[in-house]
Amino acid sequence: MEPRPVRRSQRQSASKDSPSKKSRKETGREEVGGGGDENEMDVEESAEHVEENGEQEIEDSSHNTHQPEICPGCMRYFWxxxxxxxxxxxxxxxxxxxxxxxxxxxxxxxHPPRAVEAEKFADHLTLLETQFPSQRSDLWKRSKIHLEKHLNTAHPTEPVSLIFTSGLKAEKTLKCLAQGLASSFSSALNASVLHIDGASKASQDSDEVKLDVDSQLQAAFEGDKPVAVIHRFEELPPGSTLIFYRYCDHENAAYKQVFLLFTVLLPQDEIQNRQSLKEVEEAVQDYVKARLVGSGNQMAFNEMDADKYGGLWSRISHLVLPVVSEKEVEQKGC
CATH class of the missing domain: 1.20.5 (Single alpha-helices involved in coiled-coils or other helix-helix interfaces)
Structure with missing residues (x-):
């Protein structure tokens, strides 16, 4: 058999072709490498473009967050x-x-300034104290301070009022002492005193009593009687007592240079010395309320009820003082 030269020639041709293949591979690598550089440049350019667009978007968004301008006309109206x-x-x-x-x-x-002689009041009060020696020291001390303050005010802004109260055994003493204190006050003004007896009006029509008391007080206060004593206040017809809103309503009172003294007779023999002034005041308040306030829920505008009584009481109860019986006065009177 002849040797196979074809295979050797094929190997030689393969070996001869290998450099070209090798060169092609190298060329391919160069082409690939060159393409990679171009891709990297494209990526960098696109990144820069994205950054520029991002900055522009941020600037645009910052511009968009600005508040809208307010028109000058609106601001002018606002100010x-x-x-x-x-x-x-x-x-x-x-x-x-x-x-x-x-x-x-x-x-x-x-109402021009009053001609007041305050020392006259002090002198009369001292004399009155000697005539009623059984009374508490608080009665003289507190009433003196309360009334002198009003007398020493050239232009009072509200009237002055107080309440005397006693038990049944001191009824005459209560009346006489109230008269004496009212006279002492009026002496400082060189004036007179008006006396209204509630017990004498107990059975009369409430509206008529109200008009009568109103006319008496108005005439007295516009005349020469700036002092009024309302004896037995609890005996007045309930609706009639509403008139004292007009005369005792603090700074809204119709007359301010006046003195109103109320007396209340409690349904007990005597007021005990051990009772405090606060306890006495509460006893008077409860008793007068029981006498004046009706039991019905529906009340007419001209009738007394719990609310109206509360308002009235707050206006007349600035000072409540107890009176005890004086044996000589109860026997002989004033």
Whole structure:
């Protein structure tokens, strides 16, 4: 057999072709390498482009977050409104301070200063104390301070009032002492005293009594009687007592340079010395309420009820003082 030269030649041709293949591989690698560089450049350019777009978007978003501009006309109206509110508030505060002054000025023109001799009141009160030696020291001390304060005020802003109360065994003492204190006060004003007896009006029509008491008080206070004693206040017809709102309503009272003294007779023999002034006041309040306030729930406007009584009591009960019996006075009278 002949040797196979074809295979050797094939090997030689393969070996001869290998450099070209090798060169092609190298060329392919170079082409691949060159393509990689170009891709890297494209990536960098796209990244820069993204960053630029991001910065622009951030700038745009920052511009978009700005608040819209307010028109100058709106701001002008707003500040005008603020100025109007400030001026209105200032005017209200000024009126709040000036109106009371104007009222006092008007009262001083309508009611000129009183000619007061306060020392006369002190002298008469000292004499009265000797005539009623059994009374508590609190009665003299507190009534003196309470009434002198009003006398020493040139233009009082409200009337002065107090309540004397006693048990059944001191009825005459209660009446005489009330008269004596009222006379002592009126002596400082060189004036007289009006006396109203509630017990004598107990069975009369409430509206008629109310009109009668009103006319008496008005005539007295506009005349020469700036002092009124309302004896046995608890005996007045309930509805008639509403008239004292007009005369005892603090700074809204119709007359301010006056003194109203109420007396209340409690349904017990005597007020004990061990009872405090607070206990006495509560006893008087409860008793008068029981006498004046009706039991019905529906009340007419001109009748007394619990709410009206509460308001009235707060106006007349500035000072409640107990009176005990004086043996000589109970036997001989005033």
């Amino acid at each position: 005008r409104f603020v100025l109007l509110v400030l001026l209105s508030t200032s005017a209200c505060l000024l009126a709040y301070k000036i109106i009371p002054i104007l009222r006092r000025t008007a009262d001083s023109v309508k």
